[in-house]
Amino acid sequence: MRSSAGSLDNLYLHFPYCRRKCTYCALPSRAVKPDPGYVARLVKELPPGPCKTIYFGGGTPALCDLRPLLDKLSASEFTVELHPLDVKRELLETLKAGGVNRISMGVQSFNDDTLRDMGRGYTADEAHRAFDLVRAYFENSGIDLIVGYPGDRWELEDWGFKHCSVYSLILEEKSILYAQKRAIPGDDETLDRIREVAEALSALGLRRYEISSYAVPGFECRHNLAVWKGEDYLGLGDGAESGLDRSPKERILRLRTYLGLDARDFPAAVSKLDFYVRKGLLEKTGTVYRLTPRGTEVCDSILADIV
Numbered sequence: 001m002r003s004s005a006g007s008l009d010n011l012y013l014h015f016p017y018c019r020r021k022c023t024y025c026a027l028p029s030r031a032v033k034p035d036p037g038y039v040a041r042l043v044k045e046l047p048p049g050p051c052k053t054i055y056f057g058g059g060t061p062a063l064c065d066l067r068p069l070l071d072k073l074s075a076s077e078f079t080v081e082l083h084p085l086d087v088k089r090e091l092l093e094t095l096k097a098g099g100v101n102r103i104s105m106g107v108q109s110f111n112d113d114t115l116r117d118m119g120r121g122y123t124a125d126e127a128h129r130a131f132d133l134v135r136a137y138f139e140n141s142g143i144d145l146i147v148g149y150p151g152d153r154w155e156l157e158d159w160g161f162k163h164c165s166v167y168s169l170i171l172e173e174k175s176i177l178y179a180q181k182r183a184i185p186g187d188d189e190t191l192d193r194i195r196e197v198a199e200a201l202s203a204l205g206l207r208r209y210e211i212s213s214y215a216v217p218g219f220e221c222r223h224n225l226a227v228w229k230g231e232d233y234l235g236l237g238d239g240a241e242s243g244l245d246r247s248p249k250e251r252i253l254r255l256r257t258y259l260g261l262d263a264r265d266f267p268a269a270v271s272k273l274d275f276y277v278r279k280g281l282l283e284k285t286g287t288v289y290r291l292t293p294r295g296t297e298v299c300d301s302i303l304a305d306i307v
């Protein structure tokens with residue numbers, strides 16, 4: 001853990017405990033009982049003063065008693081990630097009373113066979129009911145989905161989410177799927193699937209504002225946008241990374257977002273950016289370059305080239 005610093009705009013707290021390990025997951029989390037001293041150690045590391053954004057991620061934050069942290073923290077956007085099995089009225093009331101105003105719930109799939117295979121521990125209907133309860137407390141709430149899981153197939157369901165993150169499955173060496181030597185769909189199949197999901201999200205009024213993130217306008221995740229825009233963030237907890245004193249190289253990541261890159265901030269990159277405009281991967285409005293839909297699919301290689 002990094003020792004406490006001066007007050008900071010964006011704070012990320014990591015909770016490395018889970019009920020069990022999901023098959024696709026290589027995040028720094030362990031299927032063990034939470035260490036009762038973990039939250040107390042985090043409390044000691046907190047920066048002073050209010051933050052602009054706070055994000056509790058994991059792992060599964062709600063497996064810990066979050067109240068000592070909620071007592072100390074406040075932010076204009078305060079997000080907690082929840083697993084559908086976490087969702088109970090009492091917890092939601094505690095979070096609300098503690099100043100949390102945004103919930104991100106990992107759903108991952110609407111297909112019961114896939115959810116069982118992933119080891120998620122709930123059905124799509126159970127996740128839906130959990131999300132309905134979340135929405136009763138938090139208007140600003142969203143879900144995470146995975147595309148490209150072996151054998152997975154579903155139609156997007158309209159649960160009234162304001163935000164949706166859609167991640168392509170990556171076969172990580174540390175995952176159970178990798179150890180099981182499972183084959184995952186190829187890139188083209190996954191890209192087609194992302195296009196379908198993006199279209200279905202757009203029909204529900206969610207705009208793609210970052211490569212993996214969609215939101216009803218006004219419900220974009222400000223914490224994630226801050227990270228992509230190159231703002232500093234402090235990460236606390238086992239396995240958390242910080243981004244402090246970030247370089248222009250990192251600020252170029254804002255190309256991932258609907259904000260795009262302003263040529264005046266990156267004069268050295270202009271000839272390459274113009275090259276990608278000619279290729280149809282970027283579009284230029286005034287001095288700002290933004291990804292086209294096709295550019296969104298190859299953003300990583302554009303970034304590697306212009307950095």
Ligand code: SF4
Pocket residue numbers: 017018019020021022025026027029058059060083106
């Ligand atoms: S996907 Fe989430 S809930 Fe599953 S093991 Fe990873 S961190 Fe834990």
